[in-house]
Amino acid sequence: MTHVTVARGAISVSSDLSATSLRVTDTLVLRVSARWEGEETLYRFATPRPVENPSLQLTGQTVGGSQRLENGVFISQKTWHFAFICVQSGTTEVVPPVIAYTNNETGAADSAIISPISLTIAPAPPPPFDYTRLWPYVLGLVVVSIGAYAGMMIVRRRRRAALHRKLHKTPEEQAAELLEALKPLKREDKSEQFYGDLEKVIQGLWEARAGRRLAGKTPTEVAQVLLEAGVSEAEYATVREVLVQCHHARFGGGSGGYDAMDKSYQIVSAWLKPPTGS
Amino acid sequence: MHPEIEAIQQRVQTESEFCRKLVDEIGKVIVGQTYLIERLLIGLLADGHLLLEGVPGLAKTMSVRTLADAVQAKFQRLQFTPDLLPADIIGTVIYNMQNGTFSTKKGPIFANIILADEINRAPAKVQSALLEAMQERQVTISEQTHKLPVPFLVLATQNPIEQEGTYPLPEAQVDRFMLKIKVDYPNKAEERRIMDRMTVGAVPTVQPVVSPEDILRARKVVTEIYIDDKVKDYIVDIVFASRRPEAYGLDVKQLILYGASPRASIYLNLAAKAHAFLRGRGFVTPEDVKSIGLDVLRHRIIVSYEAEAEEITSEDIIKKIFDHIEVP
Numbered sequence: 001m002t003h004v005t006v007a008r009g010a011i012s013v014s015s016d017l018s019a020t021s022l023r024v025t026d027t028l029v030l031r032v033s034a035r036w037e038g039e040e041t042l043y044r045f046a047t048p049r050p051v052e053n054p055s056l057q058l059t060g061q062t063v064g065g066s067q068r069l070e071n072g073v074f075i076s077q078k079t080w081h082f083a084f085i086c087v088q089s090g091t092t093e094v095v096p097p098v099i100a101y102t103n104n105e106t107g108a109a110d111s112a113i114i115s116p117i118s119l120t121i122a123p124a125p126p127p128p129f130d131y132t133r134l135w136p137y138v139l140g141l142v143v144v145s146i147g148a149y150a151g152m153m154i155v156r157r158r159r160r161a162a163l164h165r166k167l168h169k170t171p172e173e174q175a176a177e178l179l180e181a182l183k184p185l186k187r188e189d190k191s192e193q194f195y196g197d198l199e200k201v202i203q204g205l206w207e208a209r210a211g212r213r214l215a216g217k218t219p220t221e222v223a224q225v226l227l228e229a230g231v232s233e234a235e236y237a238t239v240r241e242v243l244v245q246c247h248h249a250r251f252g253g254g255s256g257g258y259d260a261m262d263k264s265y266q267i268v269s270a271w272l273k274p275p276t277g278s
Numbered sequence: 279m280h281p282e283i284e285a286i287q288q289r290v291q292t293e294s295e296f297c298r299k300l301v302d303e304i305g306k307v308i309v310g311q312t313y314l315i316e317r318l319l320i321g322l323l324a325d326g327h328l329l330l331e332g333v334p335g336l337a338k339t340m341s342v343r344t345l346a347d348a349v350q351a352k353f354q355r356l357q358f359t360p361d362l363l364p365a366d367i368i369g370t371v372i373y374n375m376q377n378g379t380f381s382t383k384k385g386p387i388f389a390n391i392i393l394a395d396e397i398n399r400a401p402a403k404v405q406s407a408l409l410e411a412m413q414e415r416q417v418t419i420s421e422q423t424h425k426l427p428v429p430f431l432v433l434a435t436q437n438p439i440e441q442e443g444t445y446p447l448p449e450a451q452v453d454r455f456m457l458k459i460k461v462d463y464p465n466k467a468e469e470r471r472i473m474d475r476m477t478v479g480a481v482p483t484v485q486p487v488v489s490p491e492d493i494l495r496a497r498k499v500v501t502e503i504y505i506d507d508k509v510k511d512y513i514v515d516i517v518f519a520s521r522r523p524e525a526y527g528l529d530v531k532q533l534i535l536y537g538a539s540p541r542a543s544i545y546l547n548l549a550a551k552a553h554a555f556l557r558g559r560g561f562v563t564p565e566d567v568k569s570i571g572l573d574v575l576r577h578r579i580i581v582s583y584e585a586e587a588e589e590i591t592s593e594d595i596i597k598k599i600f601d602h603i604e605v606p
Contacts, residue, residue: 217605218565253283
């Protein structure tokens, strides 16, 4: 505080800071107060101009005051508030503004100087993490995850479909594959094995078509089952004929050679072809 | 085809030619009954005796008589009655007063084809005498053994109804019959033809078309018919399944008192061969076994009390076994 005694009274000026240790971007308030006791009023004080400081940026100021008369003495008080934002780190001194007044003793302008106040400004704290910056990444991750999941599902579905096709082939597909495997037996004249496998092909194919079990039955029984299942007379007669040939070859020590095997083979192959015509 | 089987096949086709003639000749008299006639031929070819069961009037006796007529063989019909004695069948020794010696009087069993009509009407000692002769193919009269003629085929009939005053054949004796054939009613068309044929006055007759030698030659070929190991195993499985059904996953153990005897395996084999022979084949297929199986097994599986209580017959059990045991 600075106290000045003049002829017509006494002036006291003081100042303080809201804080002396701050960080960049913090707000600082400088309060400057002037009190006059005498024959004059504080209206004699002009509004001070704050001293510029590169570390601080003035953002606003307010002023307030009061006066009263006690025992024939005017007591006047005026207070200025200057608001700053710390813009630069480091140690600096805040120099309060000079309070200018008119000295009635001398009739000249005079001023009351207030001592500077030391201030430490620390660097600004690291800005809080901006999670909004993560949105593109999050979005990207979600898109990639959805894409990966969808891709996985497609692959899985395709694999399952492929597995299903493998495991659940149509009777015609299964029969066609088995027939293909019989070709070497036909060429090598392994008639017993050929007819044994051919019988299984026929049973498998017609079991699926008739919806009845045919394995382990004689040719006549198979024909009877097919007849009951509504298979046409021509078809079940042919099935029986081929099965009889299979049995004759298997239990009668062979067949009529390649030609006989090929004839049976062609008959069974023909069953796999889709029906033609209108 | 294997050369040996092919050779058998050719012999079968040659020797089975008479079967067609025989069937045609029998067909002149008998309408329908193809099942019965085929079984008669199987018995003839496989050298196995047959037991025919059916209600009266189904041409059992006529079929047998016609078969005997068509075969150039000696035929005898024996009507079994409660007062029949063994000597009435096998013969006896007669004292000749003129020269003071005993001479053997052979009974009617000395024939090629015997029809033992209503065999269950004679007492056990008579049945036993016949069945022993069937097995041994010889009879002993007064300490002298006499061979029975060849071929020797006994065709016995029994009536499933009118059981009063009958002597049911013991299981051990029934087992000596190769086939037990159930003769069924003719179908409607056959019935009509029977009526037409038998109401015109003159009953048609048959001529002998087959000699006993033909039959003996055919029998030899029948025994040579090839039967694959797989089919043999199938036969054994069928027979074993009747003894130990649980071992084959069959739930009929409680229904069977006694399973089929080893005679069943032998006769299944022989009858299947004869069945193949009739079809001109030199080898047996499982279809032959299945076709003849019921007739070979129906009298060899003895059902339990539980089965009788539930009215389950041996035929039901055999059908289950055949349905369960898959053909090879």
